[in-house]
Amino acid sequence: MLLDVQNLHVSFATRRGKAAVVRGVGFSLDAGETLGVVGESGSGKSVTGSAILRILPRTASIDEGAILFEDRDIAHAAEKDLRGVRGPGIGMVFQDPLASLNPYLTIGTQIEEGLRLHRGLSRRAARTAALAELAAVGLPDPEGKIDSYPHEFSGGQRQRIVIASALVLRPKLLIADEPTTALDVTIQAQILDLFRARQKELGTAMILVTHNLGVAATLCDRILVMYAGMILENGPCEEILLRPAHPYTAALKKSIPAGEPGGRLFSIPGAPPAPGSAPEGCPFAPRCAFAGKGCAKFSQLREVAPGHATQCGKVLAGEIAQEVLS
Amino acid sequence: MSAILEVKDLFVRYRGRGKAAVRAVDGVSLSLAQGETLGLAGESGCGKSTLVRAIMGLAPVHAGILLLNGADLARMSAKEARKVRFALQMVFQDPYASLDPSMSVEGIVAEAVRARGGLGKTEVAAKVAQALEMVGLPPDAASRRPHEFSGGQRQRIAIARAVAADPQILLADEAVSALDVSVQAQILNLLADLKARRNLSMIFVSHDLSVIRHVSTRMAVMYLGKIVESGPTEKVLSRPFHLYTRALLSASPVADPVEQKKRLRLLLRGEPPSPANPPPGCAFAWRSPKEVPASVASIPGRFREVAPGHFVEIHPATVDDPEALHAAADALEANRKDG
Numbered sequence: 001m002l003l004d005v006q007n008l009h010v011s012f013a014t015r016r017g018k019a020a021v022v023r024g025v026g027f028s029l030d031a032g033e034t035l036g037v038v039g040e041s042g043s044g045k046s047v048t049g050s051a052i053l054r055i056l057p058r059t060a061s062i063d064e065g066a067i068l069f070e071d072r073d074i075a076h077a078a079e080k081d082l083r084g085v086r087g088p089g090i091g092m093v094f095q096d097p098l099a100s101l102n103p104y105l106t107i108g109t110q111i112e113e114g115l116r117l118h119r120g121l122s123r124r125a126a127r128t129a130a131l132a133e134l135a136a137v138g139l140p141d142p143e144g145k146i147d148s149y150p151h152e153f154s155g156g157q158r159q160r161i162v163i164a165s166a167l168v169l170r171p172k173l174l175i176a177d178e179p180t181t182a183l184d185v186t187i188q189a190q191i192l193d194l195f196r197a198r199q200k201e202l203g204t205a206m207i208l209v210t211h212n213l214g215v216a217a218t219l220c221d222r223i224l225v226m227y228a229g230m231i232l233e234n235g236p237c238e239e240i241l242l243r244p245a246h247p248y249t250a251a252l253k254k255s256i257p258a259g260e261p262g263g264r265l266f267s268i269p270g271a272p273p274a275p276g277s278a279p280e281g282c283p284f285a286p287r288c289a290f291a292g293k294g295c296a297k298f299s300q301l302r303e304v305a306p307g308h309a310t311q312c313g314k315v316l317a318g319e320i321a322q323e324v325l326s
Numbered sequence: 327m328s329a330i331l332e333v334k335d336l337f338v339r340y341r342g343r344g345k346a347a348v349r350a351v352d353g354v355s356l357s358l359a360q361g362e363t364l365g366l367a368g369e370s371g372c373g374k375s376t377l378v379r380a381i382m383g384l385a386p387v388h389a390g391i392l393l394l395n396g397a398d399l400a401r402m403s404a405k406e407a408r409k410v411r412f413a414l415q416m417v418f419q420d421p422y423a424s425l426d427p428s429m430s431v432e433g434i435v436a437e438a439v440r441a442r443g444g445l446g447k448t449e450v451a452a453k454v455a456q457a458l459e460m461v462g463l464p465p466d467a468a469s470r471r472p473h474e475f476s477g478g479q480r481q482r483i484a485i486a487r488a489v490a491a492d493p494q495i496l497l498a499d500e501a502v503s504a505l506d507v508s509v510q511a512q513i514l515n516l517l518a519d520l521k522a523r524r525n526l527s528m529i530f531v532s533h534d535l536s537v538i539r540h541v542s543t544r545m546a547v548m549y550l551g552k553i554v555e556s557g558p559t560e561k562v563l564s565r566p567f568h569l570y571t572r573a574l575l576s577a578s579p580v581a582d583p584v585e586q587k588k589r590l591r592l593l594l595r596g597e598p599p600s601p602a603n604p605p606p607g608c609a610f611a612w613r614s615p616k617e618v619p620a621s622v623a624s625i626p627g628r629f630r631e632v633a634p635g636h637f638v639e640i641h642p643a644t645v646d647d648p649e650a651l652h653a654a655a656d657a658l659e660a661n662r663k664d665g
Contacts, residue, residue: 040506040507040508040509041477041506140596154597156597157597184369184370184533185369185533185574185577185578186369186573186574186577186593186594187369187597188577188579189576189577189579189591189593190593190594192579193591193593211506211507212579213507213581214578214579214580214581214586215579216581217579217580217581217582217583217586218579218583218586220583237583238583238584241581241582241583242582242583242584251508252507252508253581255507255508255510255511256507256511256536256581257511257514257536257537257539257540258536258580261539261540261541261542261543261559261560262518262540262541262543263540264515264518265511265514265515265540266511267508267511267512267515268508268511268512271476271478271479271509
């Protein structure tokens with residue numbers, strides 16, 4: 001097991017006190033595996049990714065839980081002990097590539113810096129490795145472009161550069177938070193292909209945080225569905241998307257326009273709870289078509305099929321047939 | 327079917343400092359029938375947003391004709407155009423940026439109603455209340471400010487502002503793109519209801535083909551300032567001729583891993599060229615999966631009707647079989663002449 005997250009709780013300090021945004025999240029990831037963390041805005045999916053990287057904003061804190069990366073708990077590790085983890089252990093790619101690139105340094109300098117610091121490479125060896133990685137991520141003319149600055153590239157090319165600077169250190173795990181959301185679909189398709197090809201070659205595991213079920217379907221082996229800071233469902237990609245075992249997952253999928261044109265779309269009534277104000281029990285219950293009395297009490301995630309777990313008490317009790325949700 | 331809006335050979339150019347003009351919209355023609363929803367698809371920089379902005383009078387028209395109910399907006403004085411443009415209302419992508427944070431919801435919607443003029447205080451208030459009710463906002467929303475609402479609710483406010491002015495045409499520019507999928511479905515349903523109740527015509531700009539398929543009966547695909555394919559939405563999306571339309575379709579991921587693995591992947595080369603410096607001839611040739619020699623690429627394609635109402639830019643780099651499509655277009659033309 002590469003990563004084991006146990007009972008993670010993260011909260012933000014607000015004027016009105018603490019707002020819990022991640023509430024008891026637990027999952028594990030094997031080497032080389034791709035895990036999708038899907039959910040809507042405010043579900044806690046990005047905060048979960050940031051917590052694993054320990055790059056939470058100052059106002060946030062990990063209140064409880066463990067994050068075991070290669071059997072070492074990094075949830076409360078000191079900043080100096082994280083240096084060997086962030087980068088060479090866990091790489092990161094965000095939605096906005098400019099957020100991870102320094103506008104004042106050439107892309108070559110930035111990629112080589114990591115190699116020299118973490119891998120102890122000489123200047124020349126670092127340059128060779130950087131050029132090879134830029135070529136591997138499909139940046140046209142790496143030799144001619146390595147001394148250019150981030151603003152000289154398009155959005156898609158910048159994302160390739162960010163991916164190169166993460167993968168050049170050969171991390172065991174890559175956390176990618178909405179990495180293609182800001183890109184056009186044809187560029188998104190290129191970047192998704194790139195992730196797949198590089199992962200296949202390097203065996204890197206990945207946590208893909210995304211709101212887009214189609215993107216998750218393209219890359220993921222497993223999917224976690226998050227809502228109001230909790231995991232509602234966790235299972236193999238095909239199971240989650242084709243045979244969901246939670247009314248929320250089913251509703252989310254049904255909301256995507258796909259049926260006959262012009263018809264009425266299925267829509268979930270209401271809106272997700274604001275951070276810190278989720279109800280007791282199942283957080284989706286107030287919007288759920290199947291909700292009943294029992295939903296006021298939160299059920300633990302339990303398996304409905306091998307490797308496929310749901311939090312929905314009604315599905316677990318056999319009160320909702322899974323065919324109704326598919 | 328009479329056209330409520332007709333755009334003919336529209337050009338929009340932005341001047342850069344000392345640089346070549348950016349040809350944001352480069353000779354676009356389209357028409358919108360009463361009660362129709364036209365989908366406008368394409369990637370960033372293709373000119374789809376600039377096109378609707380030009381129709382709204384928010385982008386500089388370099389040349390072309392913009393007929394609204396038969397009157398040419400491009401040739402009117404600014405004052406005259408302002409009077410008739412109330413028939414056009416717009417909903418923008420970002421509900422966080424498009425609403426004045428210092429105004430109450432009531433104030434925001436009332437401003438749009440008053441701008442039309444000719445209404446007394448009580449009439450304005452009645453129209454505002456009616457608009458808020460129509461978009462499904464709670465009665466107490468009127469006195470609150472935009473920041474108190476979620477993204478979906480804000481988009482309802484923006485829609486209330488647009489419909490309160492009694493438009494004939496609603497221009498929606500990526501109006502659901504910033505919303506979560508569950509909220510997106512609510513807003514798409516709302517727009518469909520309003521369209522039916524108010525007999526609206528709509529131009530719906532979106533990069534998302536599944537949304538375009540859902541809302542529109544006719545669609546156009548733009549690439550680098552030009553329409554490269556247009557026609558009945560079902561025809562264009564089920565049997566696209568242009569390789570760009572096919573690439574867009576194959577690049578749009580579906581939430582079904584089995585289907586997703588089976589799908590034919592048509593990847594384009596590189597990235598779209600810049601509208602400030604468009605390549606000569608066929609702008610798509612440089613990205614087409616079908617490589618053609620530079621001498622062929624530099625010859626422009628021809629935009630022709632190849633099946634009733636279905637138009638496509640025909641060029642060796644844009645379609646599978648240009649000869650067959652030219653023959654189909656010739657036959658259609660001959661048929662029309664005889665008939």
